[in-house]
Amino acid sequence: MASFLLRHNRNLFACSLFGNKEHFRLYFQFRFQSLGAAANMVHSYSSSSGSIRNDFTDLTCPHSWYPKAREKHRRVILHVGPTNSGKTYHALKQLESSASGIYCGPLRLLAWEIAKRLNKVQVPCDLITGQEREEVDGANHKAVTVEMADVSADYQCAVIDEIQMIGCTTRGYSFTRALLGIAADELHLCGDPAAVPLIQEILKITGDEVEVQFYERLSPLIPLNVPLGSFSNIRNGDCIVAFSRKEIYSLKKRIEKEGNHLCSVVYGSLPPETRTRQFKVLLGLQASMFNDASSEFDVLVASDAIGMGLNLNISRIIFSSTKKFDGFEVRDLTVPEIKQIAGRAGRYGSNFPEGQVTCLDEDDLPLLHSSLNSPSPILERAGLLPTFDLMYMYSRLHPRYGFYQILVKCICLFVFPLSIASEKKIVTASYNEVAKHCIPLNFIFKSLNLKILRCLNILYYYIPKLHYSPFIFKYCRHIFLTMRNYLKIISLLIVINY
Numbered sequence: 001m002a003s004f005l006l007r008h009n010r011n012l013f014a015c016s017l018f019g020n021k022e023h024f025r026l027y028f029q030f031r032f033q034s035l036g037a038a039a040n041m042v043h044s045y046s047s048s049s050g051s052i053r054n055d056f057t058d059l060t061c062p063h064s065w066y067p068k069a070r071e072k073h074r075r076v077i078l079h080v081g082p083t084n085s086g087k088t089y090h091a092l093k094q095l096e097s098s099a100s101g102i103y104c105g106p107l108r109l110l111a112w113e114i115a116k117r118l119n120k121v122q123v124p125c126d127l128i129t130g131q132e133r134e135e136v137d138g139a140n141h142k143a144v145t146v147e148m149a150d151v152s153a154d155y156q157c158a159v160i161d162e163i164q165m166i167g168c169t170t171r172g173y174s175f176t177r178a179l180l181g182i183a184a185d186e187l188h189l190c191g192d193p194a195a196v197p198l199i200q201e202i203l204k205i206t207g208d209e210v211e212v213q214f215y216e217r218l219s220p221l222i223p224l225n226v227p228l229g230s231f232s233n234i235r236n237g238d239c240i241v242a243f244s245r246k247e248i249y250s251l252k253k254r255i256e257k258e259g260n261h262l263c264s265v266v267y268g269s270l271p272p273e274t275r276t277r278q279f280k281v282l283l284g285l286q287a288s289m290f291n292d293a294s295s296e297f298d299v300l301v302a303s304d305a306i307g308m309g310l311n312l313n314i315s316r317i318i319f320s321s322t323k324k325f326d327g328f329e330v331r332d333l334t335v336p337e338i339k340q341i342a343g344r345a346g347r348y349g350s351n352f353p354e355g356q357v358t359c360l361d362e363d364d365l366p367l368l369h370s371s372l373n374s375p376s377p378i379l380e381r382a383g384l385l386p387t388f389d390l391m392y393m394y395s396r397l398h399p400r401y402g403f404y405q406i407l408v409k410c411i412c413l414f415v416f417p418l419s420i421a422s423e424k425k426i427v428t429a430s431y432n433e434v435a436k437h438c439i440p441l442n443f444i445f446k447s448l449n450l451k452i453l454r455c456l457n458i459l460y461y462y463i464p465k466l467h468y469s470p471f472i473f474k475y476c477r478h479i480f481l482t483m484r485n486y487l488k489i490i491s492l493l494i495v496i497n498y
């Protein structure tokens with residue numbers, strides 16, 4: 001059903017740019033009628049045989065979307081503390097000793113690391129990410145990227161790592177889905193203490209039993225008072241963190257030329273084979289290629305993705321900048337982002353008993369220091385994305401709505417991150433209110449779709465500016481505003497199709 005829509009994305013886009021509003025609305029309505037065949041599939045949800053009867057069409061009760069998890073009385077253990085405090089280690093110990101289980105992490109590298117670790121201790125574990133599926137004979141355990149979490153299976157134990165990402169504007173919905181939907185007797189959540197009140201609030205609704213365990217950092221992390229200065233000061237075990245591929249390669253070139261070191265490079269969209277090769281060395285036995293005595297690679301240049309819980313042999317993190325382009329604008333890194341990235345230095349059990357952190361540029365040091373000394377702001381909202389099936393159920397409750405109206409309604413829920421405490425607000429939020437909160441819709445990790453979304457985001461961002469331009473004729477304004485609304489819808493379609 002979803003791929004059916006995808007095939008028409010190009011037409012939809014062209015239509016949104018050049019067609020009139022009525023045409024576009026009718027187009028959506030027509031498409032929606034032709035989706036009637038999906039009804040049978042949706043029925044299997046509404047006729048669940050368990051004792052609990054849920055209203056799947058109630059989009060304000062996302063916990064009811066996951067009947068299998070609701071049939072369980074889950075014991076939820078929140079492992080919280082600073083980076084490198086052993087939260088994941090303790091959760092994984094439980095996973096290891098369980099008869100069946102799933103690990104959900106934010107990164108393919110992490111899933112890779114955990115699968116490797118479990119298989120090594122004779123716990124057969126499958127690896128499932130958006131890009132690969134490696135099945136192991138007799139495996140009752142899975143290590144997956146959070147988007148791949150299976151909410152239809154039954155597990156004895158589950159771990160969701162970096163749970164603070166539930167508040168992430170782009171991927172938070174996957175963490176919410178895993179949190180609400182994984183049917184496990186024991187659910188371990190690892191992350192920042194800033195997520196505790198929100199998680200507790202969410203789990204009050206599910207009726208799960210919650211306990212919180214606090215941890216302390218296992219090895220010191222020292223913020224330096226001096227910047228790197230020159231590239232000749234680069235030393236073994238350094239990791240420079242940059243925020244674009246172009247910058248990563250330019251830094252690699254400079255370090256290799258001026259610093260006399262060989263650099264390995266890691267960033268999100270590295271070609272899969274290169275990445276796999278690098279990961280194998282980077283993650284192999286915790287001896288990364290840049291610290292392995294037998295390897296000539298002794299420095300790492302990485303994107304900020306390494307902040308999502310990776311264990312590497314890094315002695316010093318050097319921020320190339322404390323600003324990044326987030327798809328909309330160049331902004332300062334947030335406190336949690338700085339802490340997560342800095343926390344990669346001096347990992348417990350690595351070759352470096354203490355970690356250091358600094359910046360390339362002296363002007364960035366104040367933000368680095370203040371961020372490392374501040375608590376992360378308490379999370380208030382979790383991401384939420386209704387599934388296509390739910391939208392379909394919703395449409396059946398409102399038979400007079402066309403697909404266009406259904407999408408508009410669901411976009412409201414989708415771009416307005418869920419605050420369980422203020423659920424009602426979501427329902428009552430007007431379209432204009434929602435538009436204010438409309439955020440980059442980068443839910444897509446396949447490069448092609450990501451590129452399309454980036455273009456849409458940029459258009460979305462600039463259309464209001466054009467709208468206020470004195471050079472735009474009055475009649476064009478309407479077209480621009482209409483385009484803007486359709487861009488949101490197209491973004492949603494891409495997401496659904498993903």
Ligand SMILES: Nc1ncnc2c1ncn2[C@@H]1O[C@H](COP(=O)(O)OP(=O)(O)OP(=O)(O)O)[C@@H](O)[C@H]1O
Nearest residue numbers: 082083084085086087088089309311343347348349
């Ligand atoms: N009790 C322990 N014995 C041996 N190694 C440990 C122990 N606790 C933690 N470690 C090791 O210390 C490193 C950091 O631990 P872990 O990844 O669990 O920290 P974390 O708090 O989850 O970090 P982050 O929040 O940065 O992801 C890992 O390599 C882990 O294997």
